[in-house]
Amino acid sequence: MPSEEGILAFLEKCDAFYPADAVDASIGQQREWYNALCAEFSPAHPDGVVTDDFLIDNRIPVRRYRPSRLRTAVRLLYLHGGGFVVGSLDSHDSICAEIADAVGAELTAVDYRLAPEHVWPSQHDDCLAVLRRFVHAGEKVVVIGDSAGGNLAAGLCVRALQEGWSGAIVGQALVYPALGGDLRTGSYEEMAEAPGLSTSDVRYYREVLQAPGDDAVAYPLLAADIEGLPPAFITVARFDPLRDDGRAYAARLARAGVEVWFREEPQMVHAWLRARHMSEGATAGFAALCGAVSHLTGVNTAGERSA
Template identity: 70%
Template sequence: MSSTTCPRPSEEGILQFLDVCDSFYPADAVNASIEQQRQWYDALCARFDRSLPERMVVEDSIIADVPVRSYRPATLRSSTLLLYFHGGGFVVGSRQSHHAICAEIADHAGAELVSVDYRLAPEHLWPAQADDCFAVLREVLRDGRRVVLIGDSAGGNLAAGVAVQAKNDGLNGIVGQVLIYPSLGGDLISGSYEEMADAPGLTTSDVAYYRQLLGAPEDNPIAMPLATESFAGLPPAFISVAHFDPLRDDGRIYAGRLAAAGVEVWFREEPQMVHAWLRARHMSEGARIGFRAVCDAVSYFAGAL
C-alpha cells in the first residue's frame, strides 16, 4: 500500500504528536546507521520526558548481571513487583528512553517497578534479549514476590515470550501481563500488516527490518508468542493495540487465543492511536485515556484497585 492510501488518524492531538516525532526521528530512519538511529531515538525520547512524581525514589542497579532501574513511589499500596520491558524494535531504547512512562505507571499503581535494560541487536542477536529479561524475572521470583509483566512493542514481545518460558519451566508468581501494541510474530502479509503497511510511526517494512536484524526463529514461541501451541495456563492479560498500526492484529489474535484457552484477558483497540502512542499521553486525549486504561490494568493485577 502507498502512504497516500494508507488510513490515517484524525485526532488533532495525535497528529501533532506525529509531527513532533517526524522532526526528531525520520520516517526512513531504518536506512541510517544503528548509531544514528539510536541518537535520533534518544533525542525523541528526551523531547517527551517529564518530571517524576513527587518523592519517587529512582535507583540504577544490577539484577542477575543485567542493568535495571527501579522506581519506588512515595506511597506503596502493593507489594507486587512491576517488571517493565521497553520498546524500540530490539535495536533502540534503554531504561532511560521510557523513564517517565515507567515512573507514572509505578506511581499510579502504588507499586515498585523495575525497568530492564536488556541487550540490543544487532550487537546481540536473539535470544540475548529474552535471556536477559527471563534472568531478571527468575531472580525476583526467587524472593517470593508476585510479578506483573509489562512491555510495549518489542517489550510486549519480550513480556509475552517470558510468560511462555515461565510456564514451560514451571515458574509461578506471574499474576498478570500487560502488553501494549506488542509485536508477537504475525505473518507480515495479511490483516493489519497489509491494511496498515504504511501507517505513520511504524510500517510493515520497518517490522520486517527489525525481525531480520534480531535473527529470531519464526517457529519459536518465546520469540514469536503467536507460535505457541497451547495458551492454557498463561497469566491473565491486558492487551492494548493501536488501530493505525501494522502490529494491531498481533494483539487482537493473541487476545482471542488466550480467551479461547480459558485465560482471563482484556483487549482494547485505541481507535485514533498509532504505534508508540504512550509518548503522546500528555498531548492526546485518546492517548491519555489509553494510558489510564493501561495503568488501571497494572493496578488491578497488582492488587492495588
C-alpha cells in the same frame, strides 16, 4: 491516518526527530535520533518517586522506581520497546515512573542487550534473569512491555508456562505488542504504511533480531499450549501494522480460558504512550493501562486491595 488533533500534533513532532526511513540509517544514527525523540517526551517524575540504578548478575543494568505510597507488594517488571535495536533505561524513564506512581507499586525496568550487536535470545535471557531474581525471592510479578518489550513480556510468560513456574507471574500487560503475525495479511497489509511504524520496519527488526521462525518464546502467537498463562491486558492502536497481533493473541487467550482484557485505541498510532500528555486518546489509553496493571496486582482503582 487518524483525525484526532492531539495525535496528529504528536506525529508532527516525532517527524522532526525521527525520520520515517530511520531504519535505513546506521545503528548509531538510529539510536541518536531515538534518544533525542525520547528526551523530548520525558516530563519530570511524579512527586515522591525515588529511583536507583544497579546491576543484576553484575551485568544487566536495571532501574528501580519506588513511589511515595506503596499500595501493593506485587512487583512490576517493565521491558521497553524499540524494535530490539534502540531504547534504554532513559528512553522509557518517565513512562515507568508514572506507571509506578499510578499503581502504587515498585517497578523495575531492564536495560537488556540490543541487536544487532546481540541477537536472539540475548534480550530474552537478560529479562529472564531479572524475572527469576524476583521469583527466587518469592515475589509476585506483573510483566509489562510495549512493542518489542510487549513481545519480551509475552515470551517470558510463555517460557514460564513451559517450565512450570508461571504462577509467580500474576499478570501481563502488553502495549501494541509484536507477537509474530504474518507480515503479508491483515493489519500488516492494511496498515503497511501507517505513521510511526511500517510493515517494512517490522520486517527489518525481525531480520536484525535473528530469532528462529518457529520459536514460540520469540513469537508467542506460535505457542501451541497457552492454557494457564497469566491474566492479560492487551492494548493496540488502530493505525498500527502490529494491531492484529494483539487482536489475535487476545482471542486465543480468551478461547484458552485465560482471563484477558482487550482494548483497541481507535485514534492511536504505534508509540502512542509518548503522547499521553498531548492527546486525549493517549491520555485515556494510559489511564486504562495503569488501571489494568492495578487490577492485575490486586489493587482496585480506589487504591485499595481487592477482596
